Structures are given as structure tokens and as C-alpha cells.
Amino acid sequence: xxxxIRAAALAFLxxxxxxxxxxxxxKDERNISIGGIDTASKGLIRATVSIRDILVSESGSKDxxxxxxxVARSTDHARELLDDEVSxxxxxxxxxxxxxxxxxxxxRDIMPxxxxxYRDPRSPLNAxxxxxxxxxxxxxxxxxxxxxxxxxxxxNLLKSMELQSQVPSVTIQTxxxxxxxxxxxxxxxxxxxxxxxxxxxxxxxxxxxxxKLNLDRSKIYLLLAGEKNKNLRITLKIQNDDxxxxxxxxxIDVLKARRKLKIHVxxxxxxxxxxxxxxxxxxxxDPSNHLYKKEVLHKLEKTLSERLTNEADSVVATMQEARxxxxxxxxxxxxxxxxxxxxxxxxxxxxxIPFDVGVTLDVINxxxxx
Amino acid sequence: xxxxxxxxxxxQLMILIVQTQIxxxxxxxxxxxxxxxxxxxxxxxxxxxxxxxxxxxxxxALGRRFPGMVFFDFLPLLMGKPLGKIVHTIYAVMFxxxxxxxxxxxxxxxxxxxxxSTPSWMILxxxxxxxxxxxxxxxxxxxxxxxxxxxxxxxxxxxxxxxxREAEWLYALPIGNAGFLNILKGSxxxxxxxxxxxxLLFAFPFVQGSSRSVLKAGMYANLFSTxxxxxxxxxxxxxxxxxxxxxxxQPILYxxxxxSFTVFERADLYFLAIWTVVVLTTVMAYLYMAAKSxxxxxxxxxxxxxxxxxxxxxxxxxxxxxxxxxxxxxxRIVSALTTLTLVVLPTLLLVISYIRKIERxxxxxxx
Numbered sequence: 001x002x003x004x005i006r007a008a009a010l011a012f013l014x015x016x017x018x019x020x021x022x023x024x025x026x027k028d029e030r031n032i033s034i035g036g037i038d039t040a041s042k043g044l045i046r047a048t049v050s051i052r053d054i055l056v057s058e059s060g061s062k063d064x065x066x067x068x069x070x071v072a073r074s075t076d077h078a079r080e081l082l083d084d085e086v087s088x089x090x091x092x093x094x095x096x097x098x099x100x101x102x103x104x105x106x107x108r109d110i111m112p113x114x115x116x117x118y119r120d121p122r123s124p125l126n127a128x129x130x131x132x133x134x135x136x137x138x139x140x141x142x143x144x145x146x147x148x149x150x151x152x153x154x155x156n157l158l159k160s161m162e163l164q165s166q167v168p169s170v171t172i173q174t175x176x177x178x179x180x181x182x183x184x185x186x187x188x189x190x191x192x193x194x195x196x197x198x199x200x201x202x203x204x205x206x207x208x209x210x211x212k213l214n215l216d217r218s219k220i221y222l223l224l225a226g227e228k229n230k231n232l233r234i235t236l237k238i239q240n241d242d243x244x245x246x247x248x249x250x251x252i253d254v255l256k257a258r259r260k261l262k263i264h265v266x267x268x269x270x271x272x273x274x275x276x277x278x279x280x281x282x283x284x285x286d287p288s289n290h291l292y293k294k295e296v297l298h299k300l301e302k303t304l305s306e307r308l309t310n311e312a313d314s315v316v317a318t319m320q321e322a323r324x325x326x327x328x329x330x331x332x333x334x335x336x337x338x339x340x341x342x343x344x345x346x347x348x349x350x351x352x353i354p355f356d357v358g359v360t361l362d363v364i365n366x367x368x369x370x
Numbered sequence: 371x372x373x374x375x376x377x378x379x380x381x382q383l384m385i386l387i388v389q390t391q392i393x394x395x396x397x398x399x400x401x402x403x404x405x406x407x408x409x410x411x412x413x414x415x416x417x418x419x420x421x422x423x424x425x426x427x428x429x430x431a432l433g434r435r436f437p438g439m440v441f442f443d444f445l446p447l448l449m450g451k452p453l454g455k456i457v458h459t460i461y462a463v464m465f466x467x468x469x470x471x472x473x474x475x476x477x478x479x480x481x482x483x484x485x486x487s488t489p490s491w492m493i494l495x496x497x498x499x500x501x502x503x504x505x506x507x508x509x510x511x512x513x514x515x516x517x518x519x520x521x522x523x524x525x526x527x528x529x530x531x532x533x534x535r536e537a538e539w540l541y542a543l544p545i546g547n548a549g550f551l552n553i554l555k556g557s558x559x560x561x562x563x564x565x566x567x568x569x570l571l572f573a574f575p576f577v578q579g580s581s582r583s584v585l586k587a588g589m590y591a592n593l594f595s596t597x598x599x600x601x602x603x604x605x606x607x608x609x610x611x612x613x614x615x616x617x618x619x620q621p622i623l624y625x626x627x628x629x630s631f632t633v634f635e636r637a638d639l640y641f642l643a644i645w646t647v648v649v650l651t652t653v654m655a656y657l658y659m660a661a662k663s664x665x666x667x668x669x670x671x672x673x674x675x676x677x678x679x680x681x682x683x684x685x686x687x688x689x690x691x692x693x694x695x696x697x698x699x700x701x702r703i704v705s706a707l708t709t710l711t712l713v714v715l716p717t718l719l720l721v722i723s724y725i726r727k728i729e730r731x732x733x734x735x736x737x
Contacts, residue, residue, distance in 0.1 A: 022487050121482060121483045121484070121486075121627075121638075126628045173628035180611050181611075328540070331540050331541075334540075335544055336543065336544070338544050
């Protein structure tokens with residue numbers, strides 16, 4: 001009897017204690033995989049989302065994508081309107097990519113539209129962020145690329161680009177640009193012949209996009225920023241052969257990159273940046289040289305490092321022109337020269353800070369031939 | 371007399387103190403201290419740990435002079451009967467209020483992060499029900515449970531370690547930027563998280579071994595908590611800029627939220643699940659102390675019957691505040707109470723004890 005009462009009490013507790021106030025069933029939820037924000041007239045925004053669905057039939061399962069687009073006052077207002085449009089409970093918890101239209105980031109402050117992502121505990125803070133040339137809506141409207149839904153496709157695309165150190169890896173969380181002392185840059189997507197492609201990176205000054213770099217130069221940018229990921233390959237033109245252009249190019253694979261960033265302040269309180277990158281590379285492709293001779297190898301090293309230094313100089317010039325402080329020079333001055341920082345008018349000073357950039361490199365292997 | 375089966379070892383005492391100290395503060399500490407001490411918050415926390423070591427020393431010195439006696443047994447000897455009763459009541463109120471505030475903060479975090487629509491009376495009721503189950507037992511049972519769950523603190527550290535992937539060492543520089551005064555203000559704020567060492571007031575006579583070993587256990591416990599706190603605060607300083615930390619009340623959760631492992635996402639939920647147990651141990655300890663002080667106030671030797679009554683009071687106190695202002699207001703009152711009972715009074719009592727040479731003469735037993 002005693003046991004029966006105990007068991008009954010336990011069963012009651014188990015039922016009562018596991019309340020259903022907060023249950024959210026997956027079968028009722030419609031998860032979006034990619035979202036886009038564009039400008040609309042009168043200060044409104046156009047939000048576009050793609051919802052991923054899986055159709056299960058006798059021949060197996062198939063991914064489908066459903067696109068909705070609304071004009072709204074704010075991001076959460078857009079959620080509300082979208083929820084009215086889609087069947088089931090709208091949820092952005094599993095969003096993988098957030099695409100922002102170029103006009104949006106050039107003309108408006110995007111931070112108000114991201115606020116809800118930082119505030120909501122279920123928000124996808126680790127979603128990747130990218131910029132779309134033209135409108136984000138156009139990319140999301142593609143629905144499918146090959147067998148994959150657009151959300152999955154863009155996410156995988158960005159991920160592999162990150163691994164090859166072609167674009168920086170940025171999520172909504174790491175975007176939060178409060179007082180960090182450096183500016184962020186984002187992958188720049190472009191629609192070419194119905195295919196979304198990463199064109200390069202968009203450079204930001206604060207919350208506004210102010211410039212861009214193409215893919216070749218974004219690799220140099222990441223090298224200089226000390227953000228080399230798993231792989232990084234660069235193809236450079238090292239000579240000018242009039243007869244046969246095939247011999248002009250050399251491809252190197254960067255195995256190891258060591259970056260040194262130092263800030264020197266002279267007596268008048270003018271900062272000067274010394275940025276040195278030392279690379280250990282392996283030669284992947286080099287049709288013109290046969291590297292069994294030491295002198296030829298050293299000459300190649302010299303040419304390559306000159307080329308890279310030139311490229312680096314021009315990347316830095318572009319950055320300064322865009323007033324984009326991607327290397328965190330401001331943060332370093334805040335940390336190492338707090339007194340100087342209080343006196344500096346950073347927005348004025350940054351574009352004219354002299355950079356001494358140097359790239360040196362060692363070839364450590366050349367494949368299975370020399 | 372203290373029965374043999376209620377005794378605990380110095381090692382168990384150490385874990386008892388650590389588990390009582392480390393609680394809700396883990397989540398709130400970084401941003402509260404940072405609000406005053408900026409990127410030197412971790413220095414402030416270390417200073418706070420030093421201050422709490424001094425207070426622990428005072429409590430130990432007091433307990434040493436009255437071997438075999440619990441705090442409330444020798445309180446009337448030092449202050450006289452009527453005054454002793456008043457001070458005793460203040461202590462009882464402090465334990466109940468502190469426990470209420472801990473639970474109110476806990477309820478807030480759970481509402482904000484996981485269960486947004488589950489009413490807090492339910493969650494806090496469940497927490498207290500489990501705590502009552504444990505707190506009616508004697509100190510040895512409670513300590514054993516604390517030892518069992520001690521390992522979870524290391525799991526929390528492990529999860530937090532992963533945040534170093536996004537750490538930016540430059541945020542910690544320049545060291546000493548906040549200025550000495552602000553660092554001191556910060557460490558005053560951090561003291562709230564170090565409270566819990568007062569469990570020594572109750573545990574002292576139960577510990578086997580010399581009073582030296584008690585002191586050693588207490589100091590190691592305090593050192594452990596200080597290191598854990600300083601590590602977590604330092605991690606937050608490296609991950610967030612000062613401005614961001616001001617906006618984020620629970621930065622540790624926030625930084626682990628975005629971590630995504632191959633198999634699972636939302637590391638903050640794992641962190642919270644473990645943290646709940648860490649808070650639970652603190653609630654148990656405070657419930658035990660509150661029940662002990664209330665029952666001895668009414669001259670009862672057993673505290674088991676008092677526990678549910680005290681728990682009900684704590685429950686009402688914890689579900690009463692419904693916005694941040696009220697929690698802040700409660701916290702201010704509790705801070706005043708804890709400062710009085712844990713900083714001013716122990717020092718005062720120690721001074722009285724030394725000046726009037728009051729101590730328990732006969733040694734009950736040694737070793």
C-alpha cells in the first residue's frame with residue numbers, strides 16, 4: 001500500500017513537474033535556412049526568407065525551398081508578418097546565413113535590424129553573414145542551386161571559402177561592433193548567370209560598407225590580418241613571356257604565416273605601423289623554373305616576396321581609402337598607448353597613418369619534382 | 371554533543387565551502403564587477419578573494435575559541451542574552467533573504483534563457499523542493515552530496531575554456547587602466563559572490579582534526595573559488611569589450627551560446643543545466659543555515675521540522691519581485707545585511723572575545 005501511494009505520487013509529480021509551458025514541437029515549426037534584408041522605400045525594409053522543407057515520397061526524400069518576402073518596419077515586425085504568411089510556427093533558430101543587400105549596408109545603419117538577434121535567447125548567433133551585390137532577395141529567390149536549397153548552398157559555399165582563407169569567418173555574434181577597435185569585413189556575394197558566387201569581401205567602416213576587395217586581394221588581406229585558415233593558395237604572375245603566357249604564373253601554397261604587427265609612436269605622437277609577414281610556402285605550380293639550382297630558387301623567392309609586398313601595399317592603400325581598420329590598429333593604440341588614444345581623432349588620423357609592409361617568404365618544398 | 375556520524379573531514383569542509391560560495395554569482399560577477407573596474411575586473415576579483423580570506427580568518431578565529439560549539443551557542447556568551455537574541459534574529463533574516471535573492475536571480479536567468487513562459491513559482495518551487503529534501507538531513511549528508519557534485523564546477527570551466535577561441539588578448543590591456551579606486555569599488559561588488567564562507571560558523575565543530583587543518587581547508591576553499599571566479603571574469607574580459615559587457619548581464623552564457631560543436635549546438639543550455647546544480651548546492655547550504663538559525667532561535671535542537679517552513683518563506687520572497695528594479699532593491703537590502711553580519715559583526719565579536727577574554731575553557735577533544 002505504502003509503495004503504491006509512493007509510486008502514484010511519483011507518477012503525479014513526473015506528470016506535473018514536466019510542464020508544457022515551453023514546449024515547441026519540431027513538427028509545428030517552420031525553420032528558415034537563409035534570411036535576407038534589403039532596403040525598401042520610406043525607411044522600411046524588405047525581408048526575404050527561404051524555408052527548408054523535406055518532402056518524403058516513395059522514391060526517398062527531397063529538399064524543397066519555399067520563399068517568402070515582406071516589407072516591414074523592423075526585423076521582428078518582419079517575423080510577425082512572415083508568421084502570418086507561412087503555415088505553422090515561424091522560427092529563425094536554425095538560420096544558417098544572413099544576407100544583407102549592398103544598398104542596405106552602404107546607406108543605412110544595419111545595427112538596429114540586428115538587435116533582435118542579440119536579444120532573443122533562441123536566435124542563431126552563429127549564422128554566417130554576407131553582403132549581396134544588388135539585392136539579397138534576388139539570391140534567395142533562386143530557391144535551389146542544383147540539388148541543394150539556397151540556404152544550404154550559400155552556407156557550404158561560405159564555409160569552404162573560409163577554409164581556403166578567401167573570406168573571413170564572421171558570424172552574427174562576432175559582428176557586434178561595439179567599441180572593439182577594429183572594423184569587420186564580410187563576404188561579398190554576386191549573382192552571375194543565375195549562380196551565386198563569392199566575388200570578394202566587403203570592407204566596412206563602422207557599420208557602413210565603404211569598399212571592397214576581389215578574391216585575389218582578399219587572400220592577401222587575410223594574410224596581413226593574421227587570419228590564415230586551413231589552406232591558402234595564391235597564383236601570381238612572376239614574369240612576362242611574350243610567346244607563351246602559360247609560363248608566366250606561379251602558384252604557391254602557404255603552409256605557415258607568421259604576422260608581426262607593431263605600432264611605433266614618434267616624439268610628436270604620430271603612430272606608424274610596421275607590418276611584417278613571414279611565409280613558409282610550397283610551390284605547387286611553376287612551369288618556367290626548374291628549381292634544382294639554389295640560385296634559381298632564391299631568385300624565385302625574391303620575386304615572389306616583391307610581388308606579395310606590392311600587393312600588400314595596394315591592399316593597405318585600399319583599406320585606408322575605405323577608412324577600414326581591419327587589422328585592429330585602433331585597438332592596439334587603445335591597449336598600448338591609452339594616453340595617445342584619448343588625444344587622437346581616429347577618423348582623421350587613420351587614412352594617413354604610414355604603413356611599412358613587408359612580406360618575406362621561404363620555399364620549403366616544391367612538390368615531387370624540383 | 372556532536373555525534374560521530376555527523377562529523378566531516380577537513381577535505382569535505384573545503385568542498386562544502388567552495389560549493390556554498392560558488393553559485394549564481396558565476397554568471398553575474400563579470401558584468402557587475404566590470405561596470406566599476408572595466409578591464410581590470412579580474413584584479414578586483416582577486417582582491418575580493420583576499421578580503422574574503424580575511425573574513426574567513428576572523429570567523430575561524432572566533433570558532434577556535436569555542437571548540438565544540440556552534441555559532442549561536444556562543445553568541446549569547448559574547449553579547450549577553452537580549453542583545454544576542456537580536457543579533458541572532460538578524461542572522462536568521464539575512465540567511466532567508468540571501469537565499470531568496472539567490473533564487474530570484476536564478477529564476478530570472480531561467481526565464482530569460484530557457485523557459486520563457488514557465489512561471490517562476492514552478493521552477494523555484496521545484497528547486498526548493500529538492501533543497502528541502504537535502505537540507506533536513508545533517509551536515510554530513512549535505513556535504514557528501516556537495517562532494518558528489520563538485521566535479522560539475524570543472525565541467526563549467528571546461529565549457530568556458532572553449533571560449534578562448536574568440537579571445538582577444540588586447541582587451542585586457544592596459545592593465546591598471548581603471549585606477550585603484552575603481553578596482554576597489556569593483557572588488558566590493560564582487561564580495562557578494564564570495565559570501566558562503568559563513569557556513570564555517572555552522573560547520574566548525576563538526577570537523578574532525580585540529581583547528582589548524584580547519585583553517586587550511588577554509589583557505590584552500592577560498593583560494594579555489596577566487597581562482598575560478600578570476601578565471602571566468604578574465605575570460606569575459608578577453609571575449610567582450612567593456613561596452614558590450616555592460617549590455618550583457620550574463621556574459622559567460624552569451625559567449626558559449628554561439629559555440630557550435632560537431633554534434634551539438636547551443637552550449638549555453640548545457641552550461642545552464644550544470645549551473646543549476648551548482649546553484650542548487652548553494653540554495654541547500656543557505657536553506658540549511660537559515661533553518662538552523664531559526665530553529666535554534668526558538669531553542670530547538672533539531673532543525674528538520676523548521677526546514678519546510680523556512681523554505682516556504684524563501685519561496686514567497688523569491689517569487690515576489692517581478693522586475694529588475696525590485697531585484698536590485700532586494701539586493702541592496704541583502705548587501706547591507708550581509709555586510710553587517712559577515713563583515714562587521716564577526717570582527718566585532720572577535721574583538722569582544724579577545725578584550726573580555728571570553729572563550730570556552732575546557733578542550734573537548736583533540737585530534
